[in-house]
Structures are given as C-alpha cells and as structure tokens.
Amino acid sequence: MIEIKTEKPVQVIDITQRVKDAVKESGVEKGICLVYTLHTTTGIVINEAESGLVQDLLRRISSLAPPGDGYFHDRIDDNAHAHLQAVLLGNSQTISIEEGSLMMGTWQRVLFLELDGPRRRNVILKIVPG
Numbered sequence: 001m002i003e004i005k006t007e008k009p010v011q012v013i014d015i016t017q018r019v020k021d022a023v024k025e026s027g028v029e030k031g032i033c034l035v036y037t038l039h040t041t042t043g044i045v046i047n048e049a050e051s052g053l054v055q056d057l058l059r060r061i062s063s064l065a066p067p068g069d070g071y072f073h074d075r076i077d078d079n080a081h082a083h084l085q086a087v088l089l090g091n092s093q094t095i096s097i098e099e100g101s102l103m104m105g106t107w108q109r110v111l112f113l114e115l116d117g118p119r120r121r122n123v124i125l126k127i128v129p130g
C-alpha cells in the first residue's frame, strides 16, 4: 500500500520510485505488479513526467470533462467532473517484473493523478510471482 497526501485540487504525483522499492522489497524476480487506486476521483497512468506534458495532460483531461457542465451527480457531490476524468484515465496499471525490476521504458513513469483534492489517498500494490 502506498499512502499519498495530496496538496492541491488537481495534482500529478510520480510514484515510480515507491513502486520500484516495493518490488525490490518483495523479492519477486519475475511476475507482475498491479498498481491500483482505491478511489473514484483519482487515476493511475504510465507516461512521461516532463513538466510541460503533465500540464498538457491536466489541461486536456479538464477540457474533456470540465467542472460544472450540468452533471446530475453535482446535485449531491459537486465533483462529477473528477469522477468522469478518473474514468477516462483508468484506475490501475499492470507492469511486468523481470530480474527483480519493473520493466519500464526510459521515459515511462507511474503517475498518480489527484482530481478532487486535497485528500488522503491509498494505492494498492499487488506483486505476484509468475
């Protein structure tokens, strides 16, 4: 489990090193690692963490599901846009483990997206040999 305390309404947090550390600690040499967020207004993506691209991602996801667009859910919770953005992003990633390490490309990072913060968040890691 990774605990994340987000600090902004919308925020991208690079959790790659924490996932890598958990894989090392597990001792699993070959298998898969599931990274799964337990929340309905967060996302998990694998992509580049370059600051301009992160801004582009947030801007685009906001334009696809902008706040206050007449959503039914806003009648009770006022955060329908964050749920919809989370659906578009997805809530998990599965990464192959080879020789005790995550198989990731040079520029690939595991990114946690807060879409309705700030809050305390939990991300499950399931490291499975095979």
Ligand code: ZN
Pocket (backbone or CB within 6 Å): 073, 077, 078, 079, 080, 083
């Ligand atoms: Zn809601």
